[in-house]
Amino acid sequence: MNLESQLIVGAVLFILGMIGFLTRRNLILMILSAELMLHGVSVNLTAFGRQHGNASGQVFTIFVLTIAACEAGLALALILSLYQRRKSLDIFLWGNLGEPDSVKPAEYPPTAEPPAAEYPQLVPTGHVPKMPASVGTSKV
């Protein structure tokens, strides 16, 4: 129970989060893996703070916590918005950012069929406002 063992645990947590981020194809699980990496960093920060005997490590961990909360909120809003477009959480549906006529990369077999995109439809509501006749012709 000393500094190095805490550093090792932090490194292992970071590595596991990295593996999850690289391999999983679910958007939610990728964000969860990023939070796992932040946990590894937090363990390192508090271990160094205890070693140095001041509160800076813990203050940095509080900032990590703040940024993690921001990141989770933004990422989950983004995921919901992406899900409404394709009705799926597969990251491979968003892999092709090129033009439609460009050369496509090799298809990865188990990709699900992308459903048709659902675009918003505007509904006409209210009546057209009438412009006063004097607009544009009045002189100052």
Place this chain on the structure above:
Amino acid sequence: MVWNWLISEWRLILPLVLGWIAVCWLLPQQPSRSRAVGGLLGVAAMLMFGWYHLPLGGDVLRDVMFYVFAFAAVSTATLTITVRNPVYAALWFAVTTLSVCGLFLLNSAPFLATATVIVYAGAIIVTFLFVIMLAQQEGATTYDRHAYQPAAASLLAFLLLSCVLFTLQDWNRGMDADEMPTLIVKDPAVRQKYIRPPEGRAGNALSRPEGDDLGSLRNVGRSLFTDYLYAVEIAGTVLLIATIGAIAIAPRRSRGTFSP
């Protein structure tokens, strides 16, 4: 040459290879494999690593607590990234968070442990579960059962981990050349000589911790609002911007609120 080096460093290389095989085995693939084999390999890797590289310190109770929390954190983190159903992944991540909070307590940060339990296990996990319920009601889907290149990605990650651990080992070997190569310097005299906390580095006289209560709310607050006051303001601004951004990004009804 390389073979001799591999044999001389087997204490570090063998657990890393076992851990790589375990993670690779456990990651979801089709056809699905027996999870017991991967779990046994992973437990063997962790036990071997702990036996050779995490020696007991002086305090038995702290050692036992550290081993329990570290073992729980690493094993549940592995389950988080390997389980197929995202709901279970979020729940295992909550257990990881609790274990990491135990490590925070051992690092004399009780306030931080409480705040992490509230923010992570109380807020972030619940948000994740809400999104999973909104977006994916059917459990594990096809893309959850197929990991993308598990062998290559985990090999890359474990290479990075082995680089970190070998750097730590070399750093410690420079301190006492007579000792067996190990990740942790055990001799207290050598530790006092090389790994000692720097003195007089605390920037502000107000933010220097008083006595032994390093992680108390009083000391953390003093440091937070003297040394890092600008950072606190910026963090508050970032939170506000993230809230507005989340409201702007979040999807609305595609057909308008009122129907004619």
